[in-house]
Amino acid sequence: MSVPGGGGAPELFELPPGEPDLPRGRSGLLSGLSQEGAKGVLVAVVSTVVVFFVLGWVVVHSQNWPEVKHAFFNGAEFRDTFPGIASRFLRNVEYFLIAEVFILAWALTLAVMRSLPGPVFFPLRLMSILYTDLFRGIPTVLVVYLLGFGVPAMQLPGVPRSPAVWAVVALILSYSAYVAEVYRAGIESVHPSQIASARSLGLTRMQSLRFVVIPQAVRRVIPPLLNDFVGLQKDTALVAFVVAIPEAFKQAQLEQYADFNFTPYLGAAIMFLIVTIPMTRLVDWLIQRERARRQAGGAL
Amino acid sequence: MRKVLVAVATSGLLLAACGKSSTTTGTTSPAAGGSTSAPPATAADCAKGVTSYVSSGVLTIGTDNPAYPPWYAGDNTAGTNWKINNPATGKGFESAVAYAVAGKLGFSPDQVQWVEVPFNQSFAPGPKSFDFDINQISYTPKRAEAVDFSESYYDVNPALVALKGTPITQATSLSDLKNFSLASQIGTTDYDYIVNVIQPNTEAGAYNSLADAVQALKSGNVDGIVVDLPTAFYITAVQIPNGVIVGQFPPAGGQQEYFAMAFAKGNPLVQCVNMALEELKSDGTLQSIQDRWLSSKVSVPVFSTS
Numbered sequence: 303m304s305v306p307g308g309g310g311a312p313e314l315f316e317l318p319p320g321e322p323d324l325p326r327g328r329s330g331l332l333s334g335l336s337q338e339g340a341k342g343v344l345v346a347v348v349s350t351v352v353v354f355f356v357l358g359w360v361v362v363h364s365q366n367w368p369e370v371k372h373a374f375f376n377g378a379e380f381r382d383t384f385p386g387i388a389s390r391f392l393r394n395v396e397y398f399l400i401a402e403v404f405i406l407a408w409a410l411t412l413a414v415m416r417s418l419p420g421p422v423f424f425p426l427r428l429m430s431i432l433y434t435d436l437f438r439g440i441p442t443v444l445v446v447y448l449l450g451f452g453v454p455a456m457q458l459p460g461v462p463r464s465p466a467v468w469a470v471v472a473l474i475l476s477y478s479a480y481v482a483e484v485y486r487a488g489i490e491s492v493h494p495s496q497i498a499s500a501r502s503l504g505l506t507r508m509q510s511l512r513f514v515v516i517p518q519a520v521r522r523v524i525p526p527l528l529n530d531f532v533g534l535q536k537d538t539a540l541v542a543f544v545v546a547i548p549e550a551f552k553q554a555q556l557e558q559y560a561d562f563n564f565t566p567y568l569g570a571a572i573m574f575l576i577v578t579i580p581m582t583r584l585v586d587w588l589i590q591r592e593r594a595r596r597q598a599g600g601a602l
Numbered sequence: 603m604r605k606v607l608v609a610v611a612t613s614g615l616l617l618a619a620c621g622k623s624s625t626t627t628g629t630t631s632p633a634a635g636g637s638t639s640a641p642p643a644t645a646a647d648c649a650k651g652v653t654s655y656v657s658s659g660v661l662t663i664g665t666d667n668p669a670y671p672p673w674y675a676g677d678n679t680a681g682t683n684w685k686i687n688n689p690a691t692g693k694g695f696e697s698a699v700a701y702a703v704a705g706k707l708g709f710s711p712d713q714v715q716w717v718e719v720p721f722n723q724s725f726a727p728g729p730k731s732f733d734f735d736i737n738q739i740s741y742t743p744k745r746a747e748a749v750d751f752s753e754s755y756y757d758v759n760p761a762l763v764a765l766k767g768t769p770i771t772q773a774t775s776l777s778d779l780k781n782f783s784l785a786s787q788i789g790t791t792d793y794d795y796i797v798n799v800i801q802p803n804t805e806a807g808a809y810n811s812l813a814d815a816v817q818a819l820k821s822g823n824v825d826g827i828v829v830d831l832p833t834a835f836y837i838t839a840v841q842i843p844n845g846v847i848v849g850q851f852p853p854a855g856g857q858q859e860y861f862a863m864a865f866a867k868g869n870p871l872v873q874c875v876n877m878a879l880e881e882l883k884s885d886g887t888l889q890s891i892q893d894r895w896l897s898s899k900v901s902v903p904v905f906s907t908s
């Protein structure tokens with residue numbers, strides 16, 4: 303199945319629930335530990351400490367470390383610049399939250415358009431396919447430039463002139479194409495027997511799409527959707543290319559140009575990681591839980 | 603944070619004089635060590651003693667692309683990567699100054715080659731692809747830690763450009779500007795001027811390029827942009843015909859801002875270029891180039907600091 307870790311046909315082999323000795327998930331960070339118990343944990347801790355200590359020692363004692371430290375890990379520069387970067391990260395969060403709401407709605411519309419049955423809906427299906435082809439094929443930064451500078455420059459009456467608005471619209475247009483494909487994969491992963499059953503109960507095609515297919519599809523694609531959230535959170539930095547008022551990345555850029563020191567970029571990176579790493583771990587956890595749930599429940 | 607920047611800037615300004623003299627002694631010693639102890643009499647003699655050219659026998663000069671008027675003129679971009687103007691025309695203020703300096707250093711016009719260098723890289727630390735860069739780079743003490751600078755070839759003031767008929771055009775003092783949205787190109791002294799001197803109530807905007815800042819003003823996304831005065835003349839004459847120069851700014855902290863050529867740190871050529879500039883100033887060439895290419899005749903009001 304095309305949905306990573308999400309929907310798809312039931313697993314070919316099914317494991318009985320509640321067996322602690324069996325590996326539950328293959329992707330988890332701690333998956334190797336439970337097999338060996340306390341001794342395994344100890345070995346893991348010791349080997350982790352040794353590996354990181356050796357790596358750290360090699361880096362710190364390498365010949366050019368003082369220059370690298372001065373340029374990238376400069377404590378004084380970090381203390382000076384980080385508060386300004388952190389406070390402007392709120393703008394990134396704002397762009398993200400606004401864009402995400404519209405992406406979820408618009409992408410679902412696109413996916414449903416593409417899944418509509420019957421020849422009469424062919425134009426809608428075609429439009430949806432063209433849209434995803436177009437926006438998945440164009441670099442997001444190009445769309446940001448195109449709309450962020452292009453639309454305000456036309457000075458059309460009644461059209462917002464803020465580059466921030468149009469940069470966020472660009473993110474929405476671009477990411478919706480990806481998210482629509484995620485939704486579509488979810489919709490196609492719902493077994494045809496589900497639709498057959500719904501139709502045999504007297505539901506119309508549209509009703510079975512609305513009440514049977516989409517609820518199952520959306521639930522299955524939550525982990526890959528979150529993956530796209532992580533990507534979107536990072537790409538809010540693209541707004542900096544057209545909006546003059548600095549968010550976290552542009553603030554870091556301003557500080558770098560002022561002092562010729564790259565530590566501010568590290569500060570911006572930390573702010574992005576503070577949001578994206580928990581999201582990534584949540585995705586892992588959701589995938590694990592979904593797998594456990596389906597294994598526990600057996601077949602559909 | 604801002605206070606720290608201002609403190610650094612002012613202490614740097616106080617130290618600027620001694621900083622410059624130490625730079626000169628620093629660049630004298632390698633030249634003196636390489637040849638006999640007698641100091642060179644002319645810029646050309648000085649340049650002959652320099653062995654660190656990017657390509658030997660050629661003077662390699664850097665500037666940003668597009669090469670905007672009035673700094674560069676004469677177009678001639680067909681068949682090259684240059685936009686708006688090819689700096690090799692010898693026309694426009696900086697191109698003319700560059701060729702005049704090259705002449706004093708003993709290079710004929712066809713021994714000069716131009717390389718494209720983005721503005722913010724021209725004064726960043728590290729190895730350089732040019733012997734010197736001439737690109738409206740203002741001397742600042744912070745930049746002088748990363749590259750060496752020549753003496754001034756043009757004293758410059760920042761200026762405010764806005765659209766005709768907008769409220770900001772009524773402003774006559776720095777405090778009048780506080781409630782407007784202002785922007786400039788990222789990494790410029792003009793941006794620093796907004797942040798440190800004007801200190802507007804709306805956060806200052808920073809565009810990645812001058813073209814972006816001009817576009818934003820055209821679209822009405824900012825009330826005004828801060829650029830150097832000669833660039834302001836070009837913008838209002840060509841790029842935004844309904845733009846107007848509201849005024850020019852008094853020097854920050856009483857320290858006259860000036861454009862200087864940038865060199866890789868420790869390049870002994872600085873001293874030779876300074877000699878060349880001195881010769882061009884005393885024989886009147888620099889003034890006549892300035893009279894020809896920069897519209898200094900037009901008077902632009904200066905914002906009061908009250």
